[in-house]
Structures are given as structure tokens and as C-alpha cells.
Amino acid sequence: MSEKKSLNKIVTDLTKPIKNHRWFMLWILFLLSVMGFGLFGWITQLTEGLGSTALTDYISWGLYISGFIFFVATALIGMLISSVLGLLGIKWITPIARIAELIAVGFAMWAGLIIVFDMGRPERLLNVFIHGRLQSPITWDVTVVMTYVTISILLYLLPLIPDMPFLKKTMTDAPKWKQKIYSILSFGWVGSPEQYKIIKRSIKVLAVLIIPVALAIHTVTSWLFAMTPRIGWDSTIFGPYYVTGAFVAGGAAVMIAMYVFSRTYNLKEYITDFHFDKMGKLLVLLMLVYLYFNINEYIVPGYKMKQGDDIHILNLFVGHNAKLFWSVQICGMILPLILFLFKRMRKPLPAMIISIAIVIGAFFKRYIITVPTLEHPAFPADNVPAEYLIYWPNWVEWSITMMAIAGAILIVTILAKLFPIMPIWEVAHEEGITNEEMNEFEV
Amino acid sequence: MKIKKQLEQKDNNTKNTRREFLKKGVLAGVGTILAGGIVTSFNATASGKTVNVLGPDGKVKTVAKEHLKDIGKKTEAQLQKAGREGIPNRRWVMVIDLGKCKNDQRCMEACQTHHQLWTSKDGKGDKVQHHINVHELKRNEKSGGFFMPKTCQHCDNPPCTKVCPVDATYKRDDGIVLIDNLRCIGCRFCVAACPYSARVFNWHNPKDEEKYADKKYNVELNVPQKRGTVTKCVFSADRLREGELPYCVSACGNGVFWFGDENEDAVTNGTTKETVRLSKLLKDNAAYTLMPELATRPRVYYLPEKDRIFPFESKKKEGDVNHHA
Numbered sequence: 001m002s003e004k005k006s007l008n009k010i011v012t013d014l015t016k017p018i019k020n021h022r023w024f025m026l027w028i029l030f031l032l033s034v035m036g037f038g039l040f041g042w043i044t045q046l047t048e049g050l051g052s053t054a055l056t057d058y059i060s061w062g063l064y065i066s067g068f069i070f071f072v073a074t075a076l077i078g079m080l081i082s083s084v085l086g087l088l089g090i091k092w093i094t095p096i097a098r099i100a101e102l103i104a105v106g107f108a109m110w111a112g113l114i115i116v117f118d119m120g121r122p123e124r125l126l127n128v129f130i131h132g133r134l135q136s137p138i139t140w141d142v143t144v145v146m147t148y149v150t151i152s153i154l155l156y157l158l159p160l161i162p163d164m165p166f167l168k169k170t171m172t173d174a175p176k177w178k179q180k181i182y183s184i185l186s187f188g189w190v191g192s193p194e195q196y197k198i199i200k201r202s203i204k205v206l207a208v209l210i211i212p213v214a215l216a217i218h219t220v221t222s223w224l225f226a227m228t229p230r231i232g233w234d235s236t237i238f239g240p241y242y243v244t245g246a247f248v249a250g251g252a253a254v255m256i257a258m259y260v261f262s263r264t265y266n267l268k269e270y271i272t273d274f275h276f277d278k279m280g281k282l283l284v285l286l287m288l289v290y291l292y293f294n295i296n297e298y299i300v301p302g303y304k305m306k307q308g309d310d311i312h313i314l315n316l317f318v319g320h321n322a323k324l325f326w327s328v329q330i331c332g333m334i335l336p337l338i339l340f341l342f343k344r345m346r347k348p349l350p351a352m353i354i355s356i357a358i359v360i361g362a363f364f365k366r367y368i369i370t371v372p373t374l375e376h377p378a379f380p381a382d383n384v385p386a387e388y389l390i391y392w393p394n395w396v397e398w399s400i401t402m403m404a405i406a407g408a409i410l411i412v413t414i415l416a417k418l419f420p421i422m423p424i425w426e427v428a429h430e431e432g433i434t435n436e437e438m439n440e441f442e443v
Numbered sequence: 444m445k446i447k448k449q450l451e452q453k454d455n456n457t458k459n460t461r462r463e464f465l466k467k468g469v470l471a472g473v474g475t476i477l478a479g480g481i482v483t484s485f486n487a488t489a490s491g492k493t494v495n496v497l498g499p500d501g502k503v504k505t506v507a508k509e510h511l512k513d514i515g516k517k518t519e520a521q522l523q524k525a526g527r528e529g530i531p532n533r534r535w536v537m538v539i540d541l542g543k544c545k546n547d548q549r550c551m552e553a554c555q556t557h558h559q560l561w562t563s564k565d566g567k568g569d570k571v572q573h574h575i576n577v578h579e580l581k582r583n584e585k586s587g588g589f590f591m592p593k594t595c596q597h598c599d600n601p602p603c604t605k606v607c608p609v610d611a612t613y614k615r616d617d618g619i620v621l622i623d624n625l626r627c628i629g630c631r632f633c634v635a636a637c638p639y640s641a642r643v644f645n646w647h648n649p650k651d652e653e654k655y656a657d658k659k660y661n662v663e664l665n666v667p668q669k670r671g672t673v674t675k676c677v678f679s680a681d682r683l684r685e686g687e688l689p690y691c692v693s694a695c696g697n698g699v700f701w702f703g704d705e706n707e708d709a710v711t712n713g714t715t716k717e718t719v720r721l722s723k724l725l726k727d728n729a730a731y732t733l734m735p736e737l738a739t740r741p742r743v744y745y746l747p748e749k750d751r752i753f754p755f756e757s758k759k760k761e762g763d764v765n766h767h768a
């Protein structure tokens with residue numbers, strides 16, 4: 001790594017992007033227009049009912065539910081990076097942990113909203129709390145998603161506290177409301193040894209807490225499927241299968257964000273080739289585990305070809321879903337896995353491009369898990385139009401899903417504009433700067 | 444009570460004995476019923492207006508008019524409450540004789556009419572809803588085809604009610620699985636969980652919505668239908684409460700459906716109105732339930748299509764697949 005950076009440099013480098021608004025408004029405008037279109041889609045759906053989507057009595061879960069799993073999956077990376085790796089004392093995650101946490105917050109929040117878009121009666125949402133039943137996996141899901149969002153927000157906010165004095169001191173020309181936020185969020189931080197002790201301990205407690213919650217949120221999400229007796233969903237490995245798949249999706253999302261932030265925020269000195277290399281290696285490991293679960297999930301029923309299973313497996317392997325199935329398996333998992341084995345491919349640009357393929361693959365993989373199973377009801381779809389068994393999401397569903405994606409990115413963008421993308425104090429610690437030096441910091 | 448259902452009790456080789464079936468149970472349960480009223484007290488009152496009613500002991504009694512409560516005009520809250528409680532001391536069961544079905548689909552039509560469902564005849568090709576559907580199936584390559592009316596199976600171990608987050612779909616003591624359209628949030632988890640594809644959703648505005656606009660919601664009928672909620676076969680619980688057979692059962696002209704009470708061990712044929720012992724019917728005819736491997740324990744039994752009374756004519760086009768036999 002490069003030679004030691006001074007505290008002054010760190011603070012300037014990390015706060016500059018917050019002040020610099022080039023392209024920012026344009027980007028926000030773009031996200032808002034995507035969301036505006038999605039809002040139009042949602043209003044259409046609210047006035048005409050879910051009938052305005054391509055869903056039918058047979059394919060009654062489609063893009064929204066696939067999107068929901070994708071969002072929960074992506075959000076899970078926060079737990080892996082800032083919590084598991086952090087607790088293991090792995091140092092290279094310092095500059096990217098907050099990025100992972102941002103993705104966790106943004107995507108977990110929108111995961112909850114997607115469920116509302118999927119509801120036939122969104123105005124009855126409160127029924128889940130009024131009449132909630134413990135034995136329904138949806139109740140479990142709602143509970144753990146809310147817990148995960150809460151802990152993720154705390155895990156984002158707590159490490160912000162020691163950064164606030166730096167912001168207050170450097171952002172003197174920022175608007176009043178911004179300074180007010182900085183004051184409030186500093187919670188009287190003066191940087192005493194006592195305070196450092198407390199904050200480190202609280203972060204540790206949260207980091208431990210979030211591990212079971214994160215495992216629960218995605219396991220329960222997989223149970224929405226695995227708890228039904230349907231061929232293709234009726235699987236005992238769905239929990240770990242989903243969790244490992246989630247880390248792959250989230251890891252790739254972090255890689256993309258690392259690229260974007262290191263370039264637009266001019267932080268190449270902080271997020272270096274070394275970090276991309278490490279993330280690439282981490283993804284190789286994650287994808288190997290995911291591949292292993294995929295082999296189990298498809299080869300085991302595929303070998304036996306029991307009645308019912310055979311239709312499902314053949315449909316995926318050689319039937320009308322084969323193109324999509326092999327595309328996501330090859331472009332979204334196998335090829336990236338092989339490519340990331342090469343050091344050259346773990347350089348920032350190729351790593352980012354491969355990660356985009358992984359994320360797109362991850363999205364459609366959720367579709368492949370959700371929809372084809374429903375295309376094969378146990379009893380034929382008699383006396384209904386043939387279209388009832390054919391599904392491809394229409395514009396209403398796409399626009400609303402796009403709104404969710406844009407919305408999650410919007411949260412990430414805005415938070416990354418309000419606060420530094422890396423914890424100044426932790427980066428400073430890594431550079432050997434003491435707490436006293438930080439406390440005495442003046443512009 | 445319009446129909447007197449009779450039970451044929453064939454005891455070994457002795458001649459048939461008969462006894463009253465549905466009618467008796469309903470009368471005994473309520474005390475006294477006359478033209479849809481319940482007697483709340485037998486004391487005469489000031490107004491002096493009286494009516495004659497048939498007492499539980501079989502004797503005619505005179506009661507004050509204001510003590511007759513009109514049960515035809517229940518409030519929505521009362522309907523909701525009754526809909527949760529079920530009909531006392533009953534365990535409803537249906538038996539479907541596959542050898543008699545010739546795909547007339549009169550059951551489907553009657554059901555769609557009474558439950559306010561979209562049909563293929565409504566000229567809107569994309570809106571068709573069935574509480575009961577008639578499938579064309581084949582057990583294996585070599586065996587002949589047959590038609591299978593399929594309702595909600597009203598499982599004793601229902602996968603759908605388990606997953607409902609708000610208790611909108613529930614199992615009653617009388618065996619019926621109902622769905623409360625006023626509470627359902629439309630998550631369609633129950634649709635995903637039902638292995639029989641028995642549940643349909645109100646994707647669009649319900650049929651003839653304006654016509655039903657000021658009707659009270661009856662959970663035992665699922666009418667008026669509500670957009671954005673799930674609907675399904677309710678075993679015509681509203682009819683059962685009045686001591687009548689379900690709509691589909693009475694509509695069939697071919698004697699396919701038997702319907703009755705497991706507690707009484709009696710089922711009545713919707714076409715012939717003949718009443719027989721349930722246990723004997725099931726025993727003698729190799730009755731089976733659908734997908735027993737899932738342990739859902741359906742309340743709908745099927746009698747195999749051996750000795751079909753109609754020649755089987757497939758309505759399917761080449762290339763259609765049966766996923767399940």
C-alpha cells in the first residue's frame with residue numbers, strides 16, 4: 001500500500017465529494033424520473049387492480065416476488081462484510097464496509113415496499129399487525145425484515161458519530177439543515193477514550209446481533225417457497241441455498257458500488273486495486289459455495305426424475321425456460337467464477353463489468369426460482385384461457401420494479417452525499433493516527 | 444325445509460329403514476324454526492300479536508310476534524360471526540363419482556352464477572374464475588380418460604390456512620375452509636400453498652359489481668366479491684345453513700355428487716336425492732382422495748371411474764399435457 005496519509009488529507013479527500021455537486025443533480029433527476037414512471041405504474045395498478053399486471057391465477061407470484069427475494073438477497077451483504085469480516089478482524093474491509101452497509105439499508109427498505117406493491121389490498125397492510133398469525137412465514141418475514149432494517153440503520157449510524165466533528169469543522173459553508181444534522185448525529189461526541197470504548201463495544205454488539213437476524217431474514221424468505229408442497233420449491237436446502245446466493249448478489253453489488261464511488265468520488269487511493277482483488281477472491285469463494293448448492297438443488301432431483309420433478313427439471317434444462325436458466329447459470333455464476341480466478345480479471349474495470357453480469361444473473365435467477373414452478377400446477381389448467389399459464393411481466397410490473405431499484409439506489413446516493421462514504425476515523429486509525437490527533441483536528 | 448332428505452339404511456339383508464337426515468338435525472339444533480325465524484321467548488306480550496310455530500317436541504305452539512327474530516336479515520357483523528363459527532355438530536363431506544361425469548359443466552355454471560364469478564361467456568376472454576372446475580385426466584398412457592370435477596378439497600390439514608398471515612382464510616369446526624374477503628390482504632400466499640389450484644384471485648373488478656354494491660357481505664357465500672382478494676369454493680356454506688345442498692351438487696343432472704355429514708354418516712345425491720351411508724359408499728367403491736402423499740386429508744372423496752356410464756370423449760387438442768393423474 002501507499003505511504004501514510006495525513007489526517008488533513010484524509011478529511012479533505014473524504015469530505016470533498018460531499019461538497020462537489022457536479023453530475024449529482026443530474027443523476028438524482030434521472031433516478032427520480034425512473035421512479036416517477038414507476039409511480040405512474042403503481043397508480044395504474046391501484047386503480048385497475050392487480051389485473052393490470054400479467055399475473056394470473058396460476059402464475060400468481062411473478063416479478064414482484066422475484067424482485068423481493070433479489071432485494072433481500074442484495075441487502076444481506078451488509079452483514080457479511082461489516083459484521084462477519086469485521087468481527088474476524090479483517091482490515092481491508094475498512095474502506096468498503098460503509099458501502100456495504102449503505103446497500104443493506106437501501107435494499108432492505110425497498111424489499112419491504114415491494115411486498116406492498118405485490119399486495120392485492122395494500123390499504124389493509126395493518127391487518128398483518130392487527131390479525132397477525134404466528135404460524136405464517138409472512139409474519140416471520142415482516143418481523144425479521146423490520147429488525148434487519150433497524151439494525152442495519154444503527155450499524156450505519158453508529159460509526160458515523162466520530163465522523164461528525166470532522167464534518168462540522170470542514171463543512172462550514174454547508175446549509176443550516178445539514179449542519180444541524182451533523183450536530184444531532186454527533187450525539188455530543190468529543191472523542192474521549194471512554195466514548196471510543198462505548199462506540200466500539202456497541203458496534204460489536206450490533207455486529208454480532210445482525211448475523212442471526214440476517215440469516216433469518218433470508219432463510220425465512222426462502223421458506224415462503226419451501227414451506228409449500230410445490231414441486232421445485234419443496235426443498236430442504238432452500239435456506240442455505242438462498243443465503244449463499246444472496247452473498248454472491250450482494251458482493252457483486254458492492255463491487256459495482258466500489259467502482260462507482262472510487263471513480264466519481266476520486267478515491268482511488270483508498271479503494272485500490274488491492275481491494276478489488278480481495279473482493280474478487282471473496283466472490284470466487286462465495287460463488288463456489290453457491291455452485292455447490294446449485295448442483296445439489298438441480299442434480300439430485302434431476303438424477304431421479306420423479307414424476308412431477310421431471311417436468312420441472314426438463315422445463316429448466318431443455319424446455320421453454322432453458323434459455324433463461326442457462327443464461328443465468330452460465331453468465332451469472334459459472335463464467336464469472338472462472339474469470340475471477342484470473343488476477344487480470346480482478347482489476348477494477350473488468351471486475352465491475354463481471355459484477356454487473358452477476359447482479360443481472362442474480363435478479364433473473366430469482367425469477368427462475370419463482371415462476372417456472374407455478375407454470376406446472378398439479379392439475380391441468382382446464383377451462384381457462386391458455387394465457388393463464390404463460391407469464392412474462394408487463395410494463396406495470398417492470399416500471400414498479402424499476403422504481404424499487406432506482407429507489408434503493410437513491411437512498412444509497414443521498415446518504416453517500418450527506419456523509420462520507422468511508423469512516424474517517426477508522427481510515428485514520430489504519431494510518432496510525434491517534435485519537436488525540438483527531439480530537440485536535442482543525443482545518 | 445323444502446327438501447326432505449332420506450337415509451337409506453341397508454342393514455345386511457334386512458329391508459330398508461328410513462330416517463330423516465338433514466332436516467332433523469337442523470330443527471333439533473335451533474329449537475323452533477318457521478319461515479326463517481327463531482323464537483326468542485315463549486311468553487306472550489302486550490302487543491297481543493301471535494304466530495303459530497312448530498316446537499322441538501313436534502307440537503304447535505303460539506308465540507308473540509316480537510319474540511320471533513328474523514334470521515333472514517342478519518347484520519354484516521352477525522354474518523361474519525356465524526361464518527367463523529360454522530354449523531354446529533356437522534362435518535361436511537363431498538363424494539364425487541367419476542364414473543358419472545360427462546363434462547356437462549352445469550356445476551361450474553351454477554357455481555359461477557351464485558358466487559359472482561367471471562365466466563368465459565362474459566365476452567371478456569381474459570377473465571374466467573372457477574370455484575369448481577372440471578378437469579380432463581388420464582391415469583396413465585394406457586388407461587382411458589375421465590372427467591374430474593374439482594372443488595376446494597376442504598382439507599382437514601389445509602396448507603393454505605397455515606400460511607395466511609392474517610387469518611383471513613380459516614378452517615371451521617364443520618370442516619369447511621372459508622375465506623374472509625373483508626380481511627384478506629391479497630398476498631396470494633395461500634394460492635401458492637394450495638396444491639390443488641383451488642384458489643382464484645379477484646384480479647379485476649368483480650363481475651356485475653354495481654349490482655351487488657349494496658348487498659351485505661356474506662362470508663359463507665363470498666359475495667359480494669372484493670377486488671384484490673382471494674376467493675374459492677366454500678362448499679356453499681350459505682346453502683348448508685338453510686339445510687340445502689350446495690349449488691354445484693344440486694345443479695348436476697348426472698348423479699355425480701354426493702354431499703352430507705360425516706357425523707351422521709350420511710350423504711345425499713344431488714340428482715336423485717337418494718341418501719346413503721357415507722362409510723359404506725366409500726368402502727364399497729374404492730374411494731380415494733387427491734394427492735394423499737401430501738397428508739392434507741381432504742374432505743372430498745372420489746370414486747374411481749370404473750364402469751363409466753358415458754363413453755369418454757376427449758375435449759383436448761393434440762399436444763396438451765396432463766401433469767398429474
Ligand code: SF4
Nearest residue numbers: 607627628630631633
Ligand atoms: S391472499 Fe388473503 S387469504 Fe390468502 S394467504 Fe393472503 S391474506 Fe390470507
